[in-house]
Amino acid sequence: MKPFFSFLILFILNSVLLFGQVEVINNPERGLWQDRSTKPIKYSLVQVFGEDFDDPNADGVLFPSDRSIWGVDTDEEGNVYALDIDSPMLVKMSPDGELLWQIDQRGRGPGDLESAYSLTVSDSVYISNIRGTRIDVFSRSGSYIKSIDFHQLDQKYDYMVVGTIRNEYLVLKSPVLGKIGARILVLDIDDDYSIASDFTITEEPGVTFPSSWELTNSAKIIDDYIVLGSYLTYKMSYYSIDGNLVKEVGREFPKYVRPGIYIPGDGRAQVISRSYLSSFLKINKEYLINKVTWPDNVKEDDMDELAQDIYEIFVLGIDKERPVFKSKNSIDLYSIQGELLYSDEGDGVHPEIGRITHVDHEGFLYTIANTPYPEIRKYKIIIEE
Numbered sequence: 247m248k249p250f251f252s253f254l255i256l257f258i259l260n261s262v263l264l265f266g267q268v269e270v271i272n273n274p275e276r277g278l279w280q281d282r283s284t285k286p287i288k289y290s291l292v293q294v295f296g297e298d299f300d301d302p303n304a305d306g307v308l309f310p311s312d313r314s315i316w317g318v319d320t321d322e323e324g325n326v327y328a329l330d331i332d333s334p335m336l337v338k339m340s341p342d343g344e345l346l347w348q349i350d351q352r353g354r355g356p357g358d359l360e361s362a363y364s365l366t367v368s369d370s371v372y373i374s375n376i377r378g379t380r381i382d383v384f385s386r387s388g389s390y391i392k393s394i395d396f397h398q399l400d401q402k403y404d405y406m407v408v409g410t411i412r413n414e415y416l417v418l419k420s421p422v423l424g425k426i427g428a429r430i431l432v433l434d435i436d437d438d439y440s441i442a443s444d445f446t447i448t449e450e451p452g453v454t455f456p457s458s459w460e461l462t463n464s465a466k467i468i469d470d471y472i473v474l475g476s477y478l479t480y481k482m483s484y485y486s487i488d489g490n491l492v493k494e495v496g497r498e499f500p501k502y503v504r505p506g507i508y509i510p511g512d513g514r515a516q517v518i519s520r521s522y523l524s525s526f527l528k529i530n531k532e533y534l535i536n537k538v539t540w541p542d543n544v545k546e547d548d549m550d551e552l553a554q555d556i557y558e559i560f561v562l563g564i565d566k567e568r569p570v571f572k573s574k575n576s577i578d579l580y581s582i583q584g585e586l587l588y589s590d591e592g593d594g595v596h597p598e599i600g601r602i603t604h605v606d607h608e609g610f611l612y613t614i615a616n617t618p619y620p621e622i623r624k625y626k627i628i629i630e631e
Contacts, residue, residue, distance in 0.1 A: 267490075273497040273586040277579070286588050287579050289599050289625040292610065295326055295343050296621035307337050307345050312601070312616035317365035317373070317407075320606040321386060327367050328622060334359040336373060338388065347388040357382070357390030364406040368413045378404030378420065381439075394439050403429060409467035410435070415442060415487060417472055421460035422446055426477045426505070428463045432487050445489030449478050451504055453550070456515030461505060466525040468534070475523040478504050480538060482526055482584075495526075495584035501540045501574075506549030508557050516557035520544060520571055522595075526580070527605040529627055533587075534580040535611075537602050539595050543572045577602065579629070599625060 279286050296309045309315055310332050317329035324341035335350035336359065351358045354376060362382075364374040370391060371384040381394040396405065403420035408430075410416055416433040427448030434442040447463070464475035471484040471492065480502050484493035505519040520541040526534040544552065558564040577590040577597055592598055600613030600623050611625040 267492065269493040271493070271495045271584040273495070273584075275498045275500075277586040277588045279579075279588040282588075284630070285590065286630045287577070287590055288628040288630075289611065290628060291623060292626050293341065293343055293624040294621050295328070295339050295624070296619065298619045300619075307339060307343075307348070309620035309622075312614050312620040315614050315620065315622065316363040318603045318612050318614065318622055319365055319367040320604065320612070321367055322607055324606065324608070325386075326612070326622065326624075327365060327371060329362055329365045329373060331361065331363050334362055336362070336365070336371070336384070338386070349384070349388060356393065357384075364408075366407045366409045366416075368410040372407050372410075372416060374405055374407045374418070378406055381405070381407065381416070381418070394433070399441060401431065403431075405431060408465045408472065411467055411470055411472075411487065417465075417467060419462065419465050421462040422448060423460050424455065424457040425449075426451060426455060426461045426463075428465060428474060430465070430472060430485070430489065443488050445485075447474060447483070447485070447489075449476060451478055451507065453507055454509060455507060456509050456517065458513075459515055459517045461517065461519065464523065464525045466527060468526055468528050473525045475525040475536070477519070477523070480523060482523075482536070493584070495580070497578075497586055499538070499540075501542075502538070503541060503544060503546040503549055506551070506553035508550060508553035510554075510557065514557075514561065516553045516561065518549070518553045518556055520549070520573070524602065527602070527611075528582075529605055529609045529611075529629075532582050533629060534582060534584070535602070535605070535627075536578050536580070537575060537597065538578060539573055539575045541571050542574045543570075599623065 296307050314330050314332035316331045319327045326339045328337050337348045338346045354360055361377045362373050362375045366372050373382050375382045383391040405418040405420045408417040408419050416435055418431045419428045422429050425448045429446045432443035433439040461477050466473050474483050480499035481496040486492055502521045505517050508516045522539045524537045526536050528534055552569050555569055573595045575592055575597055579588045600615035602613050604612040611627050613623045
């Protein structure tokens with residue numbers, strides 16, 4: 247192990263910089279373990295949640311589509327909570343997949359669901375309901391507790407639930423119209439969900455971004471920090487609760503391309519994104535993972551022209567050849583400090599194991615998949631150091 251640690255120390259000395267109070271970690275494209283003869287990260291399937299939607303004898307949780315599962319979280323006992331936007335329904339399942347309770351009343355009344363598209367679990371269950379115009383709070387036994395109406399907080403944005411910090415703060419995000427970025431709202435749980443912090447992070451693409459569009463950054467909670475993934479480059483940014491930037495983890499990754507933008511001048515516009523960077527998920531005290539997707543057959547200089555092609559085909563109805571995108575993805579393994587260790591690359595928008603969505607407190611990875619039917623998968627992550 248001595249050669250590895252010598253290399254790691256050299257890497258840290260050369261790649262960690264401090265700008266004011268901001269720690270900046272710059273990683274090369276290839277990780278420290280990339281040249282190993284065997285893959286250092288593997289995934290062992292532990293449990294599947296969900297049953298065949300078309301099976302008339304199925305009596306468990308039925309997800310109509312993998313794309314409709316917009317929220318997955320767990321509690322310290324290993325119970326799984328899932329939110330389906332199409333049904334709509336909020337369910338709690340035991341670690342072995344047994345349905346414990348289900349909420350599926352459609353509507354806008356107390357405890358009803360309508361266009362609910364994110365959730366998080368701490369001492370209570372929080373869901374973003376009615377297109378993010380209110381947050382509904384449930385007990386972990388499925389009882390409705392209360393609703394947080396953003397109009398009463400003088401907020402006019404559509405918020406998604408990001409997570410909680412120390413079970414004291416509820417973190418939400420919303421898009422910023424006409425911008426690439428995110429507005430972060432932090433509520434004090436113990437102070438009747440009063441606003442503790444409210445800040446906005448935006449990115450500039452270097453070209454005019456249409457005022458009618460918005461792109462919202464991926465966001466996760468890592469310890470006491472709100473971590474946002476960039477839309478323009480391979481970079482994760484750590485923010486404190488009050489909105490101060492404290493750390494950036496970047497990677498040299500020329501395959502990542504910015505969104506394509508086309509503004510014809512008639513008040514309309516087209517924006518397309520083919521590169522996506524998810525924020526970090528914490529496996530344990532030693533490791534982090536995230537996922538990146540990029541187009542394998544498109545260069546950044548082509549993106550604006552492709553946005554114009556898509557606008558002309560789908561908005562103007564012009565008969566021309568449709569662009570074909572070939573995507574690749576990678577699950578990237580990092581040290582807890584932010585040093586890139588290994589990239590597990592594959593074909594397609596999502597990894598073969600499914601769409602990565604959550605890591606629980608024991609380090610199990612949860613993904614969403616559609617084979618052989620819409621389901622949530624639980625994997626044990628095996629890391630060979």
